[in-house]
Amino acid sequence: MEGVSRPRCHTMKGRAGGKTGRKILLVGNPNVGKSVIFHHLTGKYAQVSNYPGTTVMVTSGNASFGDGSVVIDSPGANSLSPRSEDERVTRDLLLKEDQAVVIQVADTKNLSRALLLTAQLSDAGTPMVLALNMTDEAELKGINIDIQKLSHVLRVPVVATTATRGLGIQELQNTLEEARPAKLRVRFSSDIEHALLQIEELIPELPLGRRAVALMLLCGDTELENWLQQRAGPQAVQAIYSIAADLQSRNARPIDYLINRVRSREVQRVMGHVAYRGVARSNYLADTFGRWSTHPLAGIPILAFILLLLYYVVGVVGAGIVVDLVESVLFGEYIIPAVGWLFALLPIPLLQDLMVGEYGLVSVGLTYAVAIILPVVGFFFICFSLLEDIGYLPRLAVMANVVLRRIGLSGKAVLPLILGLGCDTMATLTTRTLESKKERLIATLLLALAVPCSAQMAVILALLGGISGTAVALFFAIILIQLLLVGFLASRILPGDRPDFVLEIPPIRVPQLSNVVTKTLARMEWYFKEAVPLFLAGTFILFVLDKLGALVFVESAFTPVVEGWLGLPAATAAAFIMGFLRRDFGAAGLFMLAEQGLLDANQILVSLVVITLFIPCIANLFVIIKERGLRVGIAIVGFVFPYAIVVGGLLNLLFRALKVGL
Amino acid sequence: MSVKCALCGCVFEPEEQSCAVCPTVGGCRVICCPRCGYAVPGESSLVQLWRRIRRKTNAVKGMDSDIRQAG
Numbered sequence: 001m002e003g004v005s006r007p008r009c010h011t012m013k014g015r016a017g018g019k020t021g022r023k024i025l026l027v028g029n030p031n032v033g034k035s036v037i038f039h040h041l042t043g044k045y046a047q048v049s050n051y052p053g054t055t056v057m058v059t060s061g062n063a064s065f066g067d068g069s070v071v072i073d074s075p076g077a078n079s080l081s082p083r084s085e086d087e088r089v090t091r092d093l094l095l096k097e098d099q100a101v102v103i104q105v106a107d108t109k110n111l112s113r114a115l116l117l118t119a120q121l122s123d124a125g126t127p128m129v130l131a132l133n134m135t136d137e138a139e140l141k142g143i144n145i146d147i148q149k150l151s152h153v154l155r156v157p158v159v160a161t162t163a164t165r166g167l168g169i170q171e172l173q174n175t176l177e178e179a180r181p182a183k184l185r186v187r188f189s190s191d192i193e194h195a196l197l198q199i200e201e202l203i204p205e206l207p208l209g210r211r212a213v214a215l216m217l218l219c220g221d222t223e224l225e226n227w228l229q230q231r232a233g234p235q236a237v238q239a240i241y242s243i244a245a246d247l248q249s250r251n252a253r254p255i256d257y258l259i260n261r262v263r264s265r266e267v268q269r270v271m272g273h274v275a276y277r278g279v280a281r282s283n284y285l286a287d288t289f290g291r292w293s294t295h296p297l298a299g300i301p302i303l304a305f306i307l308l309l310l311y312y313v314v315g316v317v318g319a320g321i322v323v324d325l326v327e328s329v330l331f332g333e334y335i336i337p338a339v340g341w342l343f344a345l346l347p348i349p350l351l352q353d354l355m356v357g358e359y360g361l362v363s364v365g366l367t368y369a370v371a372i373i374l375p376v377v378g379f380f381f382i383c384f385s386l387l388e389d390i391g392y393l394p395r396l397a398v399m400a401n402v403v404l405r406r407i408g409l410s411g412k413a414v415l416p417l418i419l420g421l422g423c424d425t426m427a428t429l430t431t432r433t434l435e436s437k438k439e440r441l442i443a444t445l446l447l448a449l450a451v452p453c454s455a456q457m458a459v460i461l462a463l464l465g466g467i468s469g470t471a472v473a474l475f476f477a478i479i480l481i482q483l484l485l486v487g488f489l490a491s492r493i494l495p496g497d498r499p500d501f502v503l504e505i506p507p508i509r510v511p512q513l514s515n516v517v518t519k520t521l522a523r524m525e526w527y528f529k530e531a532v533p534l535f536l537a538g539t540f541i542l543f544v545l546d547k548l549g550a551l552v553f554v555e556s557a558f559t560p561v562v563e564g565w566l567g568l569p570a571a572t573a574a575a576f577i578m579g580f581l582r583r584d585f586g587a588a589g590l591f592m593l594a595e596q597g598l599l600d601a602n603q604i605l606v607s608l609v610v611i612t613l614f615i616p617c618i619a620n621l622f623v624i625i626k627e628r629g630l631r632v633g634i635a636i637v638g639f640v641f642p643y644a645i646v647v648g649g650l651l652n653l654l655f656r657a658l659k660v661g662l
Numbered sequence: 663m664s665v666k667c668a669l670c671g672c673v674f675e676p677e678e679q680s681c682a683v684c685p686t687v688g689g690c691r692v693i694c695c696p697r698c699g700y701a702v703p704g705e706s707s708l709v710q711l712w713r714r715i716r717r718k719t720n721a722v723k724g725m726d727s728d729i730r731q732a733g
């Protein structure tokens with residue numbers, strides 16, 4: 001008789017099949033991620049209560065997969081023969097929730113500790129699945145577990161999870177149906193086995209495997225006494241204690257020690273089959289890269305290298321596709337003529353113009369959004385999501401901090417500038433977390449002035465990619481100098497320094513395709529929902545201005561500045577106006593002008609510098625006014641606008657004087 | 663489902679952090695880290711759709727096994 005003698009087939013049906021009221025019990029060593037998994041399985045609403053008669057908190061909640069299951073998060077336990085209140089509560093939960101399915105959560109880095117518990121769950125005969133959590137950290141440490149083999153040995157489903165990122169949770173949920181008692185039955189020495197048999201005969205029909213309870217009793221679990229008194233009567237309890245005492249008297253060492261020793265030997269045997277250390281692929285490379293990327297000196301070439309890669313992917317590959325799209329294939333030959341033909345059926349020329357005219361919704365708004373922005377921004381977002389996933393962003397912040405502290409900007413003010421690479425508007429909002437008013441002002445100013453947002457950056461890379469790497473380097477050097485110069489001057493007004501912002505620097509890790517794909521998709525979708533309506537609205541405004549003759553007026557009014565001072569064709573004024581509606585929209589306008597051969601390389605660079613330094617887009621300006629007040633908003637525009645024109649003009653003069661042709 | 667901020671490492675529940683101050687019309691569905699403000703867009707509806715399909719097929723599978731057990 002091997003212990004488990006409860007009517008299994010009956011209970012199994014109740015467990016795996018009928019779902020209403022099914023209990024799912026999370027069990028595992030302390031700090032292995034039970035609670036994180038609990039939150040994944042239950043969603044938002046959880047009940048926290050004291051376990052009766054203890055100070056231990058037990059959380060339970062309805063399963064978010066909506067089959068009526070209740071999930072219970074147990075406190076951490078290393079053993080079912082309790083030595084702490086936490087362990088006792090866990091054991092009691094197992095006794096009480098005898099219809100429960102157990103999810104044992106294990107720290108993959110420390111699987112043997114988990115398997116000691118599995119061995120006890122196996123004795124208890126509770127249906128279970130095993131979640132190997134923290135696989136991310138295990139991977140970094142080069143620890144590999146053969147999951148299939150482990151599942152085969154234990155005869156239970158084993159699922160790898162990274163709870164903090166929600167990985168494997170769905171699979172875990174799916175395998176619950178296949179939960180069954182684990183087979184990690186340990187054979188003890190014959191006198192212990194004999195004593196176990198004797199005790200098992202004395203205890204009644206049990207929700208938990210009798211063997212498990214017998215083992216607990218042998219390990220000196222006095223807490224069980226009350227519970228046993230009620231079910232087996234005082235004589236049985238007496239008999240059991242005398243068996244235990246007898247066994248102990250024949251062994252020099254404590255019985256629980258002996259039992260644990262045999263268990264751990266068995267666990268080590270299993271480990272030998274399923275665990276192997278990877279070559280410290282454990283990312284010696286990644287670690288070194290991680291360390292160097294924040295080094296004050298080595299970090300800069302690494303950053304330059306990353307920018308270079310970005311330039312190739314976005315500026316060369318992405319832009320190549322754009323040029324194809326714009327020049328011929330999709331828009332030039334099919335869509336615009338098709339729409340034109342369609343509207344030609346309508347006898348209203350104005351409507352035709354609105355769709356496919358010089359500032360037509362299709363010929364400009366949609367074309368810019370789909371043919372220029374989509375491919376370029378898509379490639380940019382892939383790169384960005386990749387950098388995010390490998391953990392480079394915090395390092396970029398650290399690097400920026402090193403540099404910007406030199407010019408007197410505090411560590412905390414650096415963050416919004418990094419955030420600005422995503423969206424200036426959003427970043428401007430975060431400047432409110434800065435401590436002093438002046439700090440907030442400087443960060444806001446620098447954001448408005450010199451930090452291109454991601455979409456704008458992507459289009460810039462695409463435009464410059466058509467010229468040369470030198471042009472890209474020159475552009476970023478110019479922008480960076482403006483950033484440092486203005487930051488430096490502004491920070492002279494700002495005395496004292498602030499505590500640095502503390503970032504948790506995660507290890508660099510190998511990117512995961514699924515992560516990069518979902519992040520990129522999320523970004524593109526977000527971008528499109530936000531950008532396309534504004535592009536259309538912007539085009540419409542230009543269309544109206546054009547029809548009213550205002551555009552010609554504005555262009556001619558700015559001709560002295562645009563043509564004379566900046567050396568650009570008058571048509572760029574329209575692109576600058578677009579840039580005020582959205583910076584990337586303006587950049588796309590410049591892209592089209594360049595495509596039509598209206599801008600040479602020098603002019604492209606000048607116009608890009610101007611549009612980058614130019615007044616912030618409407619949304620950003622709105623936030624600036626909202627956050628800093630109207631006066632500050634006007635002051636910032638009043639400074640940035642002339643400043644951009646002056647810098648652009650100086651660049652133009654410099655090119656002419658030195659007879660540079662890019 | 664909690665998310666971990668890619669910039670500062672803070673772990674938080676996204677439901678509580680969608681951007682409420684946004685100037686874009688109708689909100690921008692961006693999730694901002696409560697600690698450092700780093701913003702990521704909410705899950706793509708394509709991915710959500712994919713998840714829903716997966717869940718549905720799983721539910722169907724689950725029902726099948728129920729029927730088998732009952733019979």
Ligand SMILES: Nc1nc2c(ncn2[C@@H]2O[C@H](COP(=O)(O)OP(=O)(O)O)[C@@H](O)[C@H]2O)c(=O)[nH]1
Pocket residue numbers: 028029030031032033034035036037076133134135136137161162163164165673
């Ligand atoms: N790296 C990593 N950390 C995790 C993972 N799961 C949980 N953690 C972290 O481990 C810690 C303990 O998690 P918690 O759920 O409280 O553990 P519990 O004591 O078993 O409930 C928390 O800081 C979690 O963020 C994982 O898969 N990977």
Ligand SMILES: [Mg+2]
Pocket residue numbers: 034035075
């Ligand atoms: Mg916990």
Ligand SMILES: [Zn+2]
Pocket residue numbers: 667668669670671672695696697698699700
């Ligand atoms: Zn953060």
Ligand SMILES: [Zn+2]
Pocket residue numbers: 681682683684685686689690691692
């Ligand atoms: Zn927002």
